[in-house]
Amino acid sequence: MARLPPQPAERIEREREISFTFDGRVVRAFEGDTIGSALFAAGRRTFSRSFKYHRRRGLLCCSGSCPNCLVAVDGAPGARACTEPARDGISVKHLNATPSLELDVMSLTDAVGGPFTPPGFYYRTFMRPRRLWPLYEWVLRHAAGLGRLERSRSERAWRTEYRRRHADVLVVGGGHAGLAAAIAAAELGADVVLADEGREPGGRLLWEGGHELARALAERARAAGVEVLRSAPALAHFDGLVPVWQGDTLHQVRARLHVYATGAIEQPLVFERNDLPGVMLSGGARRLAALYALRPGERAVIATTCDRGLAAALALQEAGVEIAAVADARGAPSAAVAELEARGIETLQGWTVTAAHGRRAVTRATLAPLASAGARAAEASGRTLECDLIVVSGGDAPASALVAQAGARAAYDGASGQFVLAELPRGVFAAGELAGDGAPERVAASGELAGLEAAAALDASLADVSRERMSLLREQLASAHEPAPAGAAPAARAHDELPAPAHDELPAPNGARAFVCYCEDVTAKDIGRGVREGYDSIELCKRFTTVTMGPCQGRMCQRSSVGLIARETGQELDAVGTPTARPPWAAVPLGVLAGRPIEPAKRSSIHGRHRELGARVQWAGDWRRAYDYGDPEGEALAVHASAGLIDVSTLGKLLVRGPDAGEFLDRLYTNRISTLKPGRVRYGVLTSDAGRIIDDGTIGRLDEATFYVTTTSSGAGAVEQWFSWWLADWGLGVHLSDVTQALAAVNLAGPRSRAILSRLTDLDCAPEAFTYLDARQGRVAGVGALLLRIGFVGELGYEIHFPAAYGEHVWDAILAAGEPEEIRPFGLEPQRILRLQKQHILVGQDTDSESTPLGAALGWAVKLDKDEDFIGKWALAHTAEHPAPSALVGFTLPDGFVPTEGAVVLDGSGAVAGQVTSARRSRQLGCVIGMAWVPAALAGDGASVTIADNGTRVSASVVTEPFHDPAGELLRS
Amino acid sequence: MSALAFLTPDAVGGAPARSPMHRLASAAGARARERDGWQIASGYPDPGVERARLGEGVAFVDRSSLCKLELHAGAPELRGVVAQASGGVRLEPRAAARSSDGTWWCPVTPSRVLALAEPGRAATVRAAALAAAGGPLEVYATVVDVTCGLAALTLAGPLAAELLARFCAIDVRPEITPVGGFRPGSIARTPGYLLREREDELLVLVGWALGEYLWTVVADAAERLGGGPVGADALAEHRERAGA
């Protein structure tokens, strides 16, 4: 289709041709075209097939609001052709039609399914027989949805980004009012962000003859330092945080003040076959002509309830469209009508459109007087006109969703026939059409005032500067609400000067093809049915019919659905209200919300070495850890036979220092810490005031005032939080410092570990000089270190803690020094075998949130005879008087079957009476060992318990002492 | 204070201290040099690219070798300890102050201060802090060497704040966070500290074990903005140029 001659505001660059493909065919376009405008220029009228009935849909709004032109661009579904820029070489494909847009087999649902597929049909129809549900589900799932995601895309093929932006003022909406607000605030020095959905700011100025003003304002805004985000819809208002989606970036804008100038959304009319391609909103038709130099049709019928339609008639006539007739639903004569008549355009006052006709696209339209708008009456009194375009304008609905999310309340205003803002929350301002000030003579003042008010709220001194200006603007706005002088040209007139017909004056379409909701194919009849079935409030009817819940988010259907419900229920519009405005306001790809995949991973400073040694690395809490180096059982054996080295840098490490440090720890641990001598280490358990185990670890006393506390790897954060909480409450003289990540730690263990360590340190490692549970400081491989002689794995061993910057150096040095002994690195898994042989519990593995130390065989670490109070003492004292029904014990099984952790323990009657918490095969012991919670009566050595695991039952023998080195002679050697 | 000596990275016998990011820096082409006991990423293959990143785009520099000391004491005592150790620095809430040798004294809370010193000054600053803290028991102050507790990156260049905004919600607009502004808070979803060292330099610190992770996040975001890593030498030159 040939373009119109150059239009003053056109966006296309005629000298720059590009091309892309649509469903494999080449489409020519100009730089500046959208996919939609290029396809329209190429003659395409059907852009998509509808969600349910697979009806043809064509361009309707041309502003990215309606769902009619959804396409997939380069494999990503969900783009709106009417706003998505045409780029050279892209591949565009249709959605929701098989095999093609022109021949869609699923359109059979439209031909035969209509009467059988009312809202909710799938809930009822597919109820029985129940056994067929999986088949129904498969069919429905394949029929539903609008597009398909490509299954194989590399993670980074389409990456998205969050961008945090703090600002003084966020202006949402870059039309005349929004630009004026942004300029006013920024010129007073505020830091302003302006987010606009359009490709360039200006809003309707751009296609209604004000493009030069729009560009001048945009330039002035930039000069004032406004950050203008284009093609950037705001998605929501979350208590001050506004996500703004722009391409592959999600701006998370946190402004102190918000100006909403989101404008209004032109509403369609509901009539029979109102979804036929060729039915277009007046704004859409004007955008095609003004921005893309396209004639939206050859011959048009215009149906309107406001001056917008009349202005469109003039504009389209100028673009060379023949205007067959204009039906203005308002009975009273508008000043604009005279202008139309002067141009030879027939205007029918008190008439509206009742039906569109045509197979693939509009060929005729039926117009009828309002009073007779029933189908039969229309036939009698109406007129049917040849046309290929029906331009409709059902008035404007303020785009109030975002400002409502910000806390604004709307109320119905009978005079304008609209829901208008009745109350704005503190710090939120509204301007322009949204605030009812969209008329050209008011819009600039309204925007400027909002900008100045925002600046004044920001800083009282700015209020002084602009006080006079603000009162002038307020006066101007007040006087502008008076009727405008007669005779003004329609284009320059407010669109809402004549009262729109009330909703109950408009025709009552009840046909099965009068669509209220284009997204989900909800018809006027469906709404009526919903109300009659009892879904008679807007929120219920919305959920039942899914009206307002589609990709347009209610932009196209809110007004008409509220009106229809009001009519069906006999209520006033304000009694019906509007459905809650929920995020997101614009359809957004989930990937944009997900942002970049970044997952904090802690790595020991030795981690690189583990990888080089072939470690199997797995998550352990928020750490990446070496589980084993390929041979867990062999690694465990090496610790018994000679020596092993494990990275235990993940242990939590806290410094507790101060005059009250001993008392502080006494109050937190169940045993005594203050009696510990400098240079010694003690095991300790932390419990809650309910007496439940929180964590365990060792406490070393470095000097009179300084304690070095280790925690479990996963408990480090919680213990620091726990300690600092009580410190905040008690206010003791204690300094707490978390040095978990500052120190690397390794455990050198095994009978040969002393010999290996001696080669690396000048410390006296002789058994009598450095005994079990000693803490010593010295250099290891030249690095200052704290050495704790403790034995989690049950052999002679040293935990060496040293600055993390030397992790690899010390690790390498120990492995090199131990080469003659065939030292082996061992991972987390062999450590678990080794500790299980000693029945050393793992908090969180062998205990849960109900476990007490008394039940978990840690009674020896609970000193109820401590004079001082400690956290958990009261509850533990009570528990001690009432023996626990179950206890944690060790068990052995013959070598072979290893029960799953979590397998149940049965009592004599076969009832579940406990569970297995740990189980491993031990090559050292030649059998399977484990720990389990068993009934107290069975908690003695030699008792036999039955373990049931997925149908397998085995009899295990209870052992309450460590399986390996029960007397601890090796540890102390 | 000898009880906490094992936290200080001062190995004898030539073992160099290494940043948690040293492997990623090497993989990105960094030259490793030994300075002040640390293995430093001194530069990258193309100095022109380094200059351009710092001057026109955005760069990040591994600063993990900074000496970091945590000073604990009651609020009134801590003021005295900091004043003595720094040669007269007085701290206001949320604002770090620089002593004449370039060391930053950053108030975390009224009873906790983080000192940041160049590695070459580490021994001197540590000794001064220990001396100031080593008063009688009533003044009880604690100095903890957390040099190896915090990995550090400087984000530098005109787009430094833009880079930060990709992974951190802290408001660093100059009027909110001027030079010296010190902001503990979440960085790349992990606990951290932020210090504006210069107009175009943001220093971020997170846990040492998260150093590799931080590098990955920052490098990924910087790539988008046309930025990347630069060496310590390029940053020093850039500072000289800016200072001149």
Next chain:
Amino acid sequence: MSSIRVVSFVLECPFCGVREVADFAFGGEITPRPRATPSLRELSEYNYFRRNVAGVQREWWYHRSGCRSWFQAERDTRTNEIRRVGLPGEL
């Protein structure tokens, strides 16, 4: 800072200032620990019972991602409005 009122997304640490709420850990209602050995009933109430008011509640917060300090806040549980924040003993 007075314009920042709602806890859903920001909270003011007495030391660090305003931060995203994800920076913080919630510590629950302030429930004073019994001073002397409590009866079993008192102990159970302290351990397990919460007032859960619809109204202004005093509660603990921890600036986990920042200065790692505990502080207290008065929050209206119906609106999430924070009335005051302070250190223990200040409210």
